[in-house]
Amino acid sequence: xxxxxxxxxxxxxxxxxxxxxxxxxxxxxxxxxxxxxxxxxxxxxxxxxxxxxxxxxxxxxxxxxxxxxxxxxxxxxxxxxxxxxxxxxxxxxxxxxxxxxxxxxxxxxxxxxxxxxxxxxxxxxxxxxxxxxxxxxxxxxxxxxxxxxxxxxxxxxxxxxxxxxxxxxxxxxxxxxxxxxxxxxxxxxxxxxxxxxxxxxxxxxxxxxxxxxxxxxxxxxxxxxxxxxxxxxxxxxxxxxxxxxxxxxxxxxxxxxxxxxxxxxxxxxxxxxxxxxxxxxxxxxxxxxxxxxxxxxxxxxxxxxxxxxxxxxxxxxxxxxxxxxxxxxxxxxxxxxxxxxxxxxxxxxxxxxxxxxxxxxxxxxxxxxxxxxxxxxxxxxxxxxxxxxxxxxxxxxxxxxxxxxxxxxxxxxxxxxxxxxxxxxxxxxxxxxxxxxxxxxxxxxxxxxxxxxxxxxxxxxxxxxxxxxxxxxxxxxxxxxxxxxxxxxxxxxxxxxxxxxxxxxxxxxxxxxxxxxxxxxxxxxxxxxxxxxxxxxxxxxxxxxxxx
Ligand code: BGC
Ligand code: MG
Numbered sequence: 001x002x003x004x005x006x007x008x009x010x011x012x013x014x015x016x017x018x019x020x021x022x023x024x025x026x027x028x029x030x031x032x033x034x035x036x037x038x039x040x041x042x043x044x045x046x047x048x049x050x051x052x053x054x055x056x057x058x059x060x061x062x063x064x065x066x067x068x069x070x071x072x073x074x075x076x077x078x079x080x081x082x083x084x085x086x087x088x089x090x091x092x093x094x095x096x097x098x099x100x101x102x103x104x105x106x107x108x109x110x111x112x113x114x115x116x117x118x119x120x121x122x123x124x125x126x127x128x129x130x131x132x133x134x135x136x137x138x139x140x141x142x143x144x145x146x147x148x149x150x151x152x153x154x155x156x157x158x159x160x161x162x163x164x165x166x167x168x169x170x171x172x173x174x175x176x177x178x179x180x181x182x183x184x185x186x187x188x189x190x191x192x193x194x195x196x197x198x199x200x201x202x203x204x205x206x207x208x209x210x211x212x213x214x215x216x217x218x219x220x221x222x223x224x225x226x227x228x229x230x231x232x233x234x235x236x237x238x239x240x241x242x243x244x245x246x247x248x249x250x251x252x253x254x255x256x257x258x259x260x261x262x263x264x265x266x267x268x269x270x271x272x273x274x275x276x277x278x279x280x281x282x283x284x285x286x287x288x289x290x291x292x293x294x295x296x297x298x299x300x301x302x303x304x305x306x307x308x309x310x311x312x313x314x315x316x317x318x319x320x321x322x323x324x325x326x327x328x329x330x331x332x333x334x335x336x337x338x339x340x341x342x343x344x345x346x347x348x349x350x351x352x353x354x355x356x357x358x359x360x361x362x363x364x365x366x367x368x369x370x371x372x373x374x375x376x377x378x379x380x381x382x383x384x385x386x387x388x389x390x391x392x393x394x395x396x397x398x399x400x401x402x403x404x405x406x407x408x409x410x411x412x413x414x415x416x417x418x419x420x421x422x423x424x425x426x427x428x429x430x431x432x433x434x435x436x437x438x439x440x441x442x443x444x445x446x447x448x449x450x451x452x453x454x455x456x457x458x459x460x461x462x463x464x465x466x467x468x469x470x471x472x473x474x475x476x477x478x479x480x481x482x483x484x485x486x487x488x489x490x491x492x493x494x495x496x497x498x499x500x501x502x503x504x505x506x507x508x509x510x511x512x513x514x515x516x517x518x519x520x521x522x523x524x525x526x527x528x529x530x531x532x533x534x535x536x537x538x539x540x541x542x543x544x545x546x547x548x
Pocket of ligand 1: 064164201
């Protein structure tokens with residue numbers, strides 16, 4: 001049943017330029033991705049999210065685009081894109097694109113025209129101020145890497161607004177002509193067959209900054225417009241919004257109020273993401289319990305997307321200074337591992353010291369918390385980061401396919417690769433790669449595909465109500481989903497000390513428990529079921545009810 005398919009999806013996030021190069025130029029491309037679709041489908045993912053694929057000077061890894069209607073020539077052509085959609089759909093996979101409408105590259109022809117002349121019809125497509133803005137040094141999204149949010153353009157003889165880098169001028173979201181163009185962009189890609197978009201920087205993409213006061217107002221009804229264009233063009237397409245905003249604002253991205261679901265469909269769960277990091281650092285699940293107990297209540301058709309790491313820094317800005325310091329101390333002890341004063345530029349496997357049991361626990365936890373899970377390429381094999389690369393590039397190194405030259409990513413000379421392959425230390429591609437893990441029954445890769453297969457038989461996680469049950473043990477989370485498809489019980493122990501959990505309060509008389517996935521062979525479930533043992537860093541998935 002395709003209805004609300006996104007509540008049962010497993011998202012796989014791919015950086016096309018770092019995934020698979022098909023033509024030996026050192027840059028991953030669409031044909032390379034096509035050749036790896038069986039791998040992604042085989043893993044158990046259903047929905048592929050591509051980071052930006054448009055032409056770009058590449059100063060922000062493609063988030064600085066110069067043409068919304070084209071594919072970066074290094075990645076392929078529009079024809080290749082259509083082939084990708086066909087090949088993906090053949091395998092039951094859907095494709096999602098990044099939609100970056102907050103800004104363009106300063107090299108975009110629109111900006112070039114806008115700065116050239118006050119008389120240009122594109123002048124008002126960007127945000128200009130003739131006077132020096134009062135708060136020009138405030139509001140930077142990348143503190144330490146970016147100076148302020150207004151920059152003087154000598155050519156235009158005016159100041160332009162940029163929420164991100166100065167080479168990413170913000171579009172003027174108060175201009176209806178800009179929204180007309182956005183509608184065209186969205187419709188264009190829907191017609192080419194995408195199943196939705198990740199809306200980059202959603203809060204900033206609907207705001208109108210005021211150069212005099214330094215404040216910005218947000219026009220949430222624009223989100224409803226996007227929703228409408230989607231419904232008219234392709235009814236089941238969705239938007240996943242990147243909105244790392246406070247609790248009292250978040251619901252506005254999905255609903256205009258009164259429980260309407262008339263805005264966007266899915267929200268990255270940043271509030272939960274930061275609390276997972278804190279819980280792992282503390283070996284105490286209470287931050288997660290708090291995040292679940294206090295979660296803003298989404299309207300019925302809206303959804304959370306759960307993630308443990310993404311293509312950016314691990315963003316801890318929602319934590320208090322003390323909490324953030326605890327997470328830094330545990331997972332980013334060196335200054336070079338931190339970024340923008342708020343985040344961690346590492347992948348999960350090295351953050352957890354390569355500890356296989358701890359990694360499994362972390363992923364099991366993420367994938368069973370309410371929402372649609374996202375897996376980023378390379379997580380399934382436990383890839384590491386390269387801290388010599390600048391900023392977030394550290395976690396964007398090429399996929400490690402095998403122990404062949406350049407990890408099987410490309411046949412180009414190593415110095416021509418888009419980014420270097422990790423070739424030393426514990427995460428060296430000769431140790432960590434897909435081919436080796438495929439041969440190894442006990443590998444993380446095969447474990448992950450088992451997890452995903454089991455997960456897909458647990459639609460409750462994406463689509464039913466979740467209750468957190470008291471265990472009296474700070475390191476153990478017990479949560480239960482009950483819905484029309486059945487019921488599931490999950491136990492997770494975030495500390496490395498075995499425990500025994502009283503599960504009686506989680507069970508009802510109609511339940512018929514059986515174990516579907518666990519970190520260990522715990523043997524047959526005791527009858528009657530009163531307590532269950534759980535290993536240090538253990539996890540147990542117990543099916544309570546199944547509705548055929
Ligand atoms: C993306 C970043 C990007 C920024 C500017 C973010 O929210 O996730 O990777 O640098 O937007 O487009
Ligand atoms: Mg290539």
